[in-house]
Amino acid sequence: MILVFGQSGQVARELARLPIEARFLSRAEADFADPSACAALVAGLDDVEAVINAVAYTAVDQAEEEEGIAHVVNADTPGAIAAACARRDIPIVHISTDYVFSGEGDHPFSPSDSIAPLNAYGRTKAEGERLVRESGAVHGILRTSWVFSAHGGNFVKSMLRLAETRDRLAIVDDQVGGPTPASAIAEAAVRMAKVLVDHPGKSGTYHFSGTPDASWAVFAREIFAEAGREVTVEDIPTSDYPTPARRPLNSRLDCSRLAEFDLERPDWREALRGVLKELDAQ
Numbered sequence: 018m019i020l021v022f023g024q025s026g027q028v029a030r031e032l033a034r035l036p037i038e039a040r041f042l043s044r045a046e047a048d049f050a051d052p053s054a055c056a057a058l059v060a061g062l063d064d065v066e067a068v069i070n071a072v073a074y075t076a077v078d079q080a081e082e083e084e085g086i087a088h089v090v091n092a093d094t095p096g097a098i099a100a101a102c103a104r105r106d107i108p109i110v111h112i113s114t115d116y117v118f119s120g121e122g123d124h125p126f127s128p129s130d131s132i133a134p135l136n137a138y139g140r141t142k143a144e145g146e147r148l149v150r151e152s153g154a155v156h157g158i159l160r161t162s163w164v165f166s167a168h169g170g171n172f173v174k175s176m177l178r179l180a181e182t183r184d185r186l187a188i189v190d191d192q193v194g195g196p197t198p199a200s201a202i203a204e205a206a207v208r209m210a211k212v213l214v215d216h217p218g219k220s221g222t223y224h225f226s227g228t229p230d231a232s233w234a235v236f237a238r239e240i241f242a243e244a245g246r247e248v249t250v251e252d253i254p255t256s257d258y259p260t261p262a263r264r265p266l267n268s269r270l271d272c273s274r275l276a277e278f279d280l281e282r283p284d285w286r287e288a289l290r291g292v293l294k295e296l297d298a299q
Contacts, residue, residue: 023071031203052097059101096148108213120265166199190252194268195226198288227285
């Protein structure tokens with residue numbers, strides 16, 4: 018059985034759709050503000066073969082004022098869970114983010130590149146990675162970017178909501194990355210967990226993002242085109258859209274190590290069509 022921390026988030030909801038034997042821990046069952054209690058859940062279940070952590074504090078701007086809370090959720094608790102996994106000799110797949118990088122340049126960041134987060138969210142996620150690595154657990158740290166699905170809050174749903182009342186939108190065009198369907202992240206996480214059970218030597222950090230890389234403005238145009246919304250997108254620089262937390266301009270990720278798990282980058286355009294159909298059906 019795979020023990021999944023998370024139930025209502027984008028990736029957790031996609032994990033629940035997969036034909037896997039899993040137990041999903043809701044917020045009521047696993048309080049990420051209590052690292053010891055979450056670690057005890059790993060220790061207390063006999064039939065767990067692997068753990069997937071799909072919980073995170075993801076309110077990027079709010080984290081600037083609540084870095085302490087974000088640190089517990091994104092770092093302390095994953096570290097405690099990983100330590101519990103190490104004691105039981107079971108692997109953990111921990112989902113992380115491109116925000117651990119500085120966003121400088123225009124090259125895809127590789128898993129071995131130096132990190133330099135620009136904001137509180139990125140700092141707490143980077144610290145979570147460190148604690149997972151140092152726990153001694155067999156681990157797959159899966160960095161991803163720009164997650165979208167038919168659930169929760171994400172860029173696709175925000176654009177569709179704005180299109181209901183606006184026919185022109187100014188969208189940032191100098192931030193570039195790989196939009197990534199939550200469904201593909203879920204499948205990759207399960208694949209990694211299963212492989213790590215039999216091949217602990219593959220423990221490490223991996224990147225997983227959608228292809229092709231695009232700017233937010235390009236992503237928005239594709240959303241409107243596929244959804245049949247007549248909205249004009251005006252390209253603007255990040256400097257014209259200030260936010261409390263700085264965002265990396267370059268979120269490109271080198272995903273070549275995915276080959277170790279027989280995984281490939283998903284085409285986000287194809288996934289987008291599926292998400293839009295699901296939203297239409299809701």
